[in-house]
Amino acid sequence: MAESHATAVHAEHDHKPHGWRRWVFATNHKDIGTMYLILSGFMFFVGGTAAMAIRAQLFKSGMKLFDPAMFNSLTTMHGLIMIFGAIMPSWVGLANWMIPLQVGAPDMALPRLNNLSFWILPFAFCLLIGSFFVPGGAPAGGWTMYPPLLQQFGASFPMLIFAIHLMGISSILGAINVVVTIMNLRAPGMSLLRMPLFVWTWLITAYLLIAVMPVLAGAVTMQLTDHFFGTSFFNAAGGGDPVLFMHVFWFFGHPEVYILILPAFGVISEIIPTFSRKPLFGYEAMVYATASIAFLSFIVWGHHMFTVGMPVAAQLFFMLSTMLIAVPTGVKVFNWVATMWRGSLSFEPPMLFAVAFLFLFSIGGFSGLMLALVPADYQYHGTYFVVAHFHYVLVPGAVFAIMGAVYYWLPKWTGRMYDMSLAKWHFWLSVIFVNVLFFPMHFLGLAGMPRRIPDYAPQFTDWNMVASIGGFIFGASQLLFPYIIWKCVRSGKPVEANSPWDGAHGLEWELPSPAPYHSWQTPPSAAVLAHGAEH
């Protein structure tokens, strides 16, 4: 079975299992990666449907499409589904597909555990989405699940808690797998500082996941026992404190937002050098910057709760530590721009998404700096300014990077090229209307419109209408994405070369396209490694 990596595809050696067993009993990292990506794509549209409903309700003042409880359920579930159902699993899917290819490993280190990490998720999402259909409706206390509000909901409350537990188990097992694959299965000669940045950022992300998902499990367990077994963690009469939950939750929550964005940094660091036809500027600085961001993420959680009444010393500490994050982030943005400087640029769809990421993620980063300032945050807290901020880092940030990654590696996965002009349509519709959707939210927030409300004062109507129109077109244009992928898989033009991108480097491009079912059965030789790195 030790076929040479350099030879063309040997489908007859692939020994693909057939039928449902291939997927249900899967141990192949490519199959599991594909399932992750399909599931996250599905959840993206489920969460997107909730978003469309939210924007419809907010189209103008006085709309009564949903009663307020249902509206709150929609915002809560939109957040939970997009974070735990769409973005996180798509990163794990990309990790599954790409990390073994990029480090020269035959598969993930623990293939059966990998299967378990995936198959927990459909069950978890059944519990989560099923909560819409039980008495009392879905949780409506916001994705942050603050007590005592969360505990006022009916039968859905334990469903949410146990869905979180399942998703946490899945994430921890998946992250352990990533760490072990990277630390143990790299090709001989690929030292840590020769790893591709997508691998590096995922390694650091996996450490964050292992460190904070158990803390979230602890936090929601305390909610569960407070509600059902009479403990007093978040009950002041018993000596507890609802603010305690916020601390524990955000100790998870802030590293969590970097879990969503660090792999995006990795993807952007792969795409920009390829389409600039230049090596990444400041590779080592990128690695250290990522590690610094991850470290800082553990000591900034208080900036999510400046208005809760914490001591001034704590506010100052969290403000300053938060602003420190701008330094390594600035290093990264500078290096991406420096990589493009005097490069031989071309703008295929992955590069378009990457460049849009640079601009729009930076806007989200700057509004984050504004929110880090304690006195200013007193004004911004709980308004649409916050909504604008985190949607800028998550939609044209994380989601654009995921789409860029799919457009970048889809030819490697399928052996076919997608419809480039349709993909550019997808990009331009997305990048224009994502701004129409989210930019007005800055104005609304600064003008004082609170988040998480089913209705608003009439003076907010104009910008809400603009945002809603942007939202509807942005949402509709996302339907192009699965269509482009489907069309590529069905009838895309076969890619002859190992790499469709002339500037691409890295081990994954040393393999034929589509990547054979079993790749790197023998670790790549030093010559292949060097060839992959140079290009």
Add this chain to the structure above:
Amino acid sequence: MTDAHADGSKYYVPHGSPWPIVAAVALFSLMLGAVLYLDGAASAWVLLPGPLLLAFMFAGWFSTVVGENQHGAFHFREDRSFRMSMMWFIFSEVMFFAAFFGALFYTRMFAIPWLGGEGAKAMTNFLLWPHYEATWPTNGPGHVGGEHFGIMNPMGIPALNTLILLTSGLTVTIAHHALRAGRRRMLTVFLALTFILGFTFVGMQMHEYGEAYTHLNLRLTTGIYGSTFFMLTGFHGLHVTIGAIMLLVIWVRVLRGHFTPERHFAFEAVAWYWHFVDVVWLCLYVFVYWL
């Protein structure tokens, strides 16, 4: 099915395993059972299928892996994968306990002094909880769970339990040395001693819980003191129970001659886990029982 390593061996990639999906279904049954029970939609019987399926899955999955190991499927690389994953799993467990220790420290350092009017929170005390004085132990200004409650004397059963767990840490280390020296008799005796000590610890804890509930009026519902006390010691006790069962399984494997002085990852993994519950207990003893 396998690939060549630099050292000439192959990395083992198993194909088509049914156990993960059984595990996913088992976890789902466990969680769904708990949801139905807590929502009052079903009686306690609904809690049963989850743990049963889970036990079935562990037995099946682990015997598959043990069988593969006995047939020589694993070499240096696989062994290192297992080692690394066990370490990171234990680290995730540490972080789970950190959440509850964090809750304990936060309430003792901040929440309770603030309820008592410390620092800038004088009005909190004056307006909301007049006459409340910050102390520890406390069940809060509302005396949740009753006006009076007692706490465990740290020099009684808890001190004995500390001794038991520390001794078990010693015996498992002696067993490990015996395994490496190829002294099977000593290995079986000291490993057996370890899990016997472990189960003894659990028995003493249960006795202590009985005392707390019947004589001290100290319950899970006794305000923040009862919450932190029972959640921390309870999760620890659960981990000791799991660890002792793991030691028992390893002991049976020792009797079957599964381990060699050079290769015994499963033994070491369980020993690491045992030291982890040991260290958690030391923190519990100091911060929950003693200080």
